[in-house]
Amino acid sequence: MPWYLYLALKQLFPGGRRVAFFTLASVAGVMLGVAVLIIVLSVMNGFGDEIRKKIIETNGHVRVEHGGIMYDQEAVMARIRGRPEVAAVAPYAQGMVMLQAGNRPSFPYIRGIDVAREQEVIPLAKFLVVGRVEDLDDDSVFLSSELAASLGTRVGQNVDVYSPLLLERLKKDEVLLPRQLRVAGIFETGWNQVDSNTVICSLRLMQDLYGLGAGVHGVSVRLKPGFDADEFAASLNALFDGADRAVSWLESNRDFLFVIQLEKNMLMFIILFIILVASFSIASSLLTSVVRKTKEIGLLGALGGKPRQVAACFCFQGFFIGVAGTVLGIGFAVVALAFRNEVVHAFARLTDSEAALLRFYQFANLPLSYSGRDLLIIVTSSVVIATLAGLLPAWRAARLKPVEALRSE
Secondary structure (H helix, E strand, C coil): CCHHHHHHHHHHCCCCCCCCHHHHHHHHHHHHHHHHHHHHHHHHHHHHHHHHHHHHHHHCCEEEEEEEEECCHHHHHHHHHCCCCEEEEEEEEEEECEEEECCEEECCEEEEECHHHHHHHCCHHHHEEECCHHHCCCCEEEEEHHHHHHHCCCCCCEEEEECHHHHHHHHCCCCCCCEEEEEEEEECCCCHHHHCCEEEEEHHHHHHHHCCCCCEEEEEEEECCCCCHHHHHHHHHHHCCCCCEEEEHHHHCHHHHHHHHHHHHHHHHHHHHHHHHHHHHHHHHHHHHHHHCHHHHHHHHHCCCCHHHHHHHHHHHHHHHHHHHHHHHHHHHHHHHHCHHHHHHHHHHHCCCHHHHHHHHCCCCCCCCCCHHHHHHHHHHHHHHHHHHCHHHHHHHHHCCHHHHHHCC
């Protein structure tokens, strides 16, 4: 072992067995920074994965849209179904309506589906809280959980639906009465954007409400595992020669997913300052050590130690502190994440916020996803920052001339 490496370890553990206080404080600072980074980023990754999963489950991997009304949907679906990447396809029509239950109006998003085909693309039965998929017919609708709660509506009750077609008829001095429909079921996907304001009806009913005739607004596609949605959408667009256009779930939600990634990156940048603060603690401790051991440093130079070797002694101290803090931080983070749900539920019970947690975040348990890339960035950053913290003390020690250092009082 080189003498400067041995001396670095000796200064960190001066008594052989006991650990110096400044070493403990410096390691603890790095450990906390690494642990908080891993915990926050792992939870953010978990939320991101859950949101991406919900988007795919509620919309499919790819949508083929016409830009208007699509009347040749059967031919389009037959063309798509022949591709080896495709698991299932289903037509849909969508829009906005006015929904009224009693004297409570609402303006939800409505989606008309072919019940038999839609279940192959979107697991509708999985989301139903009350009711059965078979109960949906041309005179009934499924309401999302929060929409049903806001309207005070239960299964079996009736709601009035006003579509844009009524306004078109009024312009022609025609009167079209609202459609009275039965609530056949209530669903909850776990994604607030869908659960707060969505109605599902049969495709034929949607065609009647919007006056589409036999047309639809698009086709949903579910891909087999292992295929990329963006690549598949691009290959479809290369084949289409008309107004049809394929859009992947990534492209249609690109802005939303960008915001999630931006939040994660900003959190990582902010929390990284914990390690930077710990690095100042390391630097100040090592500078103090240089001042206190000026004569010893001069003696090392007098015995033949080169300035870069003396500097390496202090740089290695920062490196060892960074490695020890990083290893302990990873261990602490893994333990903390293993008990994350117990901690969150205990906090929610103490603050009486369990209902709010489920309502606004839609997760009974805190999601978690480890990322090898994030772990590599955290480990590399913490070790590099801790090592760089020893540069100023190392530079100060390397500049000391043996004669002047030995004369120091």
